[in-house]
Amino acid sequence: MNPYYITTAIPYVNAAPHLGHALESVQADVLARHRRLRGQPVRFLSGTDDHALKNVLAARTTGEPVADFVNSAADRFQALQGILELSYDDYIRTSSDPRHRPGVEYLWQRCAEAGDFYQDTYTGLYCVGCEQFYEPDALIDGVCPEHGTEPERVTETNWFFRLSRYRDHIKDAITAGAVTINPPQKRNEVLALLDKGLQDFSVSRPAARAGGWGIPVPGDPSQVIYVWWDALTNYITALGVDRRSEDYEFWWDGDGERVHVIGKGITRFHAVYWIGLLLSAGEPLPTTIHVHDYVNVGGAKLSKSTGNIIDPVDLVKAYGVDALRWWITREVPLLGDTEFTTARLIQAYNTDLAGGIGNLANRTVALLHKHYDGRLLLDEEPVIGPGWDSADLDTARAALRSKIDAALRTADFRSATAHLIATVNLANQLLNAAAPWKALKDPDGDAHRIHRLLSRVVQACRTIRSELAPFCPGGAARLASQLGDGDRVAAPDPVFVRLA
Structure with missing residues (x-):
């Protein structure tokens, strides 16, 4: 099978990670794990974008050297790997x-x-x-459409990249399906x-304005690369x-x-600038760019700049990683921003995991242990009753495997989880119709x-x-321990405990 290389965007580290970062990382992780499940060679890359001017400004407010501030902040982002069960x-x-x-x-x-x-x-x-x-007409009432802040008027002598040269090539790559x-x-x-x-567009900044932080332009140390x-370039510098x-x-x-899995605010950079850079350098292009929309709270986009953030670490501590990963994949649509509330997170978890697959597996296993010593009769012939x-x-x-394959091919996580x-x-409906707890009496x-x-219900489970x-890799692993893989199941024990 052909290899599958998947990346997240790399975030600035000027503030703590928020739920939007968790969303992107979990989405990319699901795609990576899914392809591994299908036996495809997978490499999953993430990281941190350290050379931003906003990182320099944030370090100045703390009085720390920029390198020390960045390293400490980057640690918090990388720690999400364990907290969110990410398979980087x-x-x-x-x-x-x-x-x-x-x-x-x-x-x-x-x-x-070139x-x-x-x-x-x-x-x-x-x-x-x-x-x-920003061009003036791209602002909304004179402020940045992303951050709601008034841009600074800057005059600089910089290096520019001839992006205009590649307009037709970029368009051809997209319309022909190469990207x-x-x-x-x-x-x-x-x-x-x-x-x-x-x-x-300008691809360098004066080193003086950046406080010397960044990679110097080759042959021009007075400038650092934008x-x-x-x-x-991290997507391929990481590969050597x-x-x-x-x-x-x-x-x-x-x-x-x-x-690439990215947020909508940086589509231009990935679908235009990055492709132009690669065309200029004579490198292959990405084959797919999955773009997700934003998470909102109270109708406003989550933003480190505005302080409107929800800490995914706190959510995991309070509700568990299964609940957070399930909300991200079950509730976030393919298109459109998503309003987050803890009530919706709890409801999705309790309905689908605790009350759905968890309850189905546990009550089936309990009946098997009570009446059949936990043993299974495995066959594929239809089971027919009155x-x-x-x-x-x-x-x-x-059909479940092929339906999930089709949904995840377009990163439609909501459809994939709906098929699950x-x-x-259907399994619960079958049990309710057959009422084995009555029939066995x-x-x-x-x-x-x-x-x-x-x-048969265990086989479906x-x-x-x-x-x-x-x-939900953690919850699925616990289910695997309960359900086994041979002709016996383990003792009943709730895998997904209801949240209050």
Whole structure:
């Protein structure tokens, strides 16, 4: 099978991680775990974007050296790996990882050799939060549409990248399907942007304004490389692009999938700037860019800059990692912002996990232990009783894998989890129709048929458990211990305890 290389965007570390970071990391983790489950070679990369000016400004407010501040802050982001049960294969910090700077310099040189850099003096409106210049008509009532702050007017002499040269090439890559932007509405937004034409953009900043923090422009130490140009390259500097390493050749330069999971606020950087940079440097393009929308609280976007944040660490401490990962994958739609409340998190967990698959597995296992010593009768023939049969459940169980594959191909986590819960509901409906707890009390009841029925429900639960693993790896592992994989099940014990 072809390799599957998947990345998150790398966040600034000027403030603590919030729920939006957890959303993106969990979504990417589900995709990575799902492909591993299917036997595909997977490499999952995340990291931190250390060279942002906002990191410098945040360090100044604490009085710490920038490097010390960044390292400490980056630790908090990397710690999410264990807290959120993220299966990263690699993690890159752009200020300290020895792979990064040589790769950045290599790609800069490749673009220079293509004649795509020139110096110019520019006056514009700069948002430190976004680390980008804005045209006046892109502002909303004079403030940044992302952060709600008034940009600073800046005049600088910088290096510029000839992005305008690559407009048609970028558009062709998207319309021909070489680069898939998902969902389609985001693709259409990028194409509309390209139809308006592209301007060259500044790819360096004065070293003095950045306090010397950043990677110097090769041959011009008075400038540091613009943080976005620097940060985007992490996807291949982590693979050793400058050395043409085996990792680079296998994961990026071959026939596999190269997938980015990003938030909608940085679509332009990934779907336009990054593709233009790669075209200039003569490197392969990403094959897929999955774009997610935002998490809101009280109708407002979560933002470190505004202080409107929810700490995912606190959520895990209060409700558990299964509940948080399930809310992210069950409640967040493919398109549109999502309002977060703890009540919705608790409801999703209690309804689907504790009251759904957890209750289904536990009551089935309890009956098997009470009446059949925990033993199973495993077969694939339909189980038929008076007024009920296993046909619908058997069909759903057989189709579950392909339905989840189709949903996750477009990163539609809500649809994927809906297929899981639909199968759980069918199993519960079958049990309720057969009422084995009543049939087993009836001296004339068919104990053998009920044994087969309960065993069939366990087989369905095992399939559900396997497909649940990318979404809730911890809970799925506990289910696996209860359900076993042979002709016996373990003693009943609730896997998902209800939340108050």
